[in-house]
Amino acid sequence: MINVKNLYKSFNGKSVLNDISVTFETGITNLIIGRSGSGKTVLLKSLVGLLDIESGEIWYENTLFNKLDFKDRKAIRSEMGMLFQGSALFDSLTVEQNVRFPLDMFTDKSAEEKIERVNFCLNRVDIVNANKLFPAELSGGMKKRVAIARAISLNPKYLFCDEPNSGLDPITAILIDALIKELTEEYSMTTIVNTHDMNSVMEIGEKIIFISEGIKYWEGTRNDVLNSDCEILNDFVFANSLAKKLKFTDK
Amino acid sequence: MHSGFKNHNYVNTVIISNFDVYKFIGMIKFFTQFGLYFLLLKKVFSKPEKPVIYYKQTMSEFVYLGLNSVGIITIISFFMGAVITLQTAYNTENPIYPAYLIGLGCRDSIILEFSSTVAALILAGKVGSSIASEIGTMRVTEQIDALEMMGINSASFLILPKLIATLLFNPVLTLISICVGIFGGGIAGTFAGVITMEDYIYGIQYAFIPFYIVYSLIKTVFFAFIITSISAFQGYYVDGGSLEVGRASTKAVVYSSVLILLFNVILTQLLLS
Numbered sequence: 001m002i003n004v005k006n007l008y009k010s011f012n013g014k015s016v017l018n019d020i021s022v023t024f025e026t027g028i029t030n031l032i033i034g035r036s037g038s039g040k041t042v043l044l045k046s047l048v049g050l051l052d053i054e055s056g057e058i059w060y061e062n063t064l065f066n067k068l069d070f071k072d073r074k075a076i077r078s079e080m081g082m083l084f085q086g087s088a089l090f091d092s093l094t095v096e097q098n099v100r101f102p103l104d105m106f107t108d109k110s111a112e113e114k115i116e117r118v119n120f121c122l123n124r125v126d127i128v129n130a131n132k133l134f135p136a137e138l139s140g141g142m143k144k145r146v147a148i149a150r151a152i153s154l155n156p157k158y159l160f161c162d163e164p165n166s167g168l169d170p171i172t173a174i175l176i177d178a179l180i181k182e183l184t185e186e187y188s189m190t191t192i193v194n195t196h197d198m199n200s201v202m203e204i205g206e207k208i209i210f211i212s213e214g215i216k217y218w219e220g221t222r223n224d225v226l227n228s229d230c231e232i233l234n235d236f237v238f239a240n241s242l243a244k245k246l247k248f249t250d251k
Numbered sequence: 252m253h254s255g256f257k258n259h260n261y262v263n264t265v266i267i268s269n270f271d272v273y274k275f276i277g278m279i280k281f282f283t284q285f286g287l288y289f290l291l292l293k294k295v296f297s298k299p300e301k302p303v304i305y306y307k308q309t310m311s312e313f314v315y316l317g318l319n320s321v322g323i324i325t326i327i328s329f330f331m332g333a334v335i336t337l338q339t340a341y342n343t344e345n346p347i348y349p350a351y352l353i354g355l356g357c358r359d360s361i362i363l364e365f366s367s368t369v370a371a372l373i374l375a376g377k378v379g380s381s382i383a384s385e386i387g388t389m390r391v392t393e394q395i396d397a398l399e400m401m402g403i404n405s406a407s408f409l410i411l412p413k414l415i416a417t418l419l420f421n422p423v424l425t426l427i428s429i430c431v432g433i434f435g436g437g438i439a440g441t442f443a444g445v446i447t448m449e450d451y452i453y454g455i456q457y458a459f460i461p462f463y464i465v466y467s468l469i470k471t472v473f474f475a476f477i478i479t480s481i482s483a484f485q486g487y488y489v490d491g492g493s494l495e496v497g498r499a500s501t502k503a504v505v506y507s508s509v510l511i512l513l514f515n516v517i518l519t520q521l522l523l524s
Contacts, residue, residue: 080400
């Protein structure tokens, strides 16, 4: 479980996150939704410590993460996996080396054990016969899946995904969503996904928070999101014409 | 008239104060960059997480930054030596001067200046831009964030192997450059008929001061540090996209070159005075 209390973050005096308080539950996919530029990525990067916050508290179970120094954060970071928006695979390494990288850095496993784990992770995300390929030779969906394989290679307790569906076709996007949900349940991880894709919201949004201009406006589940009274959330959820039509058809 | 004079003063005051503000902002920016550079170096020289991985990284940087530069250094040094010999020969066409002085002049020019400073300026272009664009691209594609996220000291992991590789290999490049440059001078001089090989060899052996080699290697080590650290700094703090990576790469070459020339003067004064 990750508990965030009264989190503030600003850039050059401009507030980006304003008094965010939320609890991200274990074993479910927690979604942060909002428009582009609403502060979702800043929130996610603040949670993992890539950005320092001005005030507030970020608790990982019983540890106050944001007060730890770089060395002490390492222990918690070894329990985190992250899927970046652009996958962030290392260009100079092959698929196999990318997935193996965390194992090389943080474990004392033998070479055979590492290869076994790499193959297991790659199989788990349905990547076959691609061990020796470089990231430049992969499609967008494959890159995302390799990045997920790298993120889960150390059996993380916490999985962070920054817009996992961006740039993917609808079918691949659904597969990635399903994969994230399955892995979350399988390994009982605390998963936090940033998205503005309503498909993802309806498919995997077990807990959803909506932020706009750095302020948390709404919190609920995918069952509540379509029937909310929050006007700003409705503007977001029913932004496209298909969703609007569905809403009026329902009524 | 009186009020016009007053207004003129007011305009001057405004211009001066604006100028001061810009100067002040410029100074703040300069000191911020200066501080960031030293903070980055502090991160770079912290204890490596897994020395074995760093060792492998350093070996691949030896190949990428060092061995891959042998070709260009060889070609440039050969022609540099050839031109120095020919220019020395044509500018000392006087029966009073013995022919072997051409070899001596070529040797000292190559050892003292060309193989260290000119080679460093070429490496600033080749290696410096490569380091800045590699690290800059890693920054904008979130690969550095991915490293930090895993709890890896990204500055040390990415920059330290490059520093070690260039600090150890650039002196080798300088020695190659000296040998090839002197060889090129001999070949060009003989083929052009400005000097015989015997005179040339006598010239390059005449009044040889071994410390000149040490001086050249000391300069090379300093220049290698400048090229790698400045270029890595420019790449590491890129903010934006591909355009900024390109700008960082240009800045890396320009700043490294200027600093190489500045340190060339300082080191020459310190080592040869």
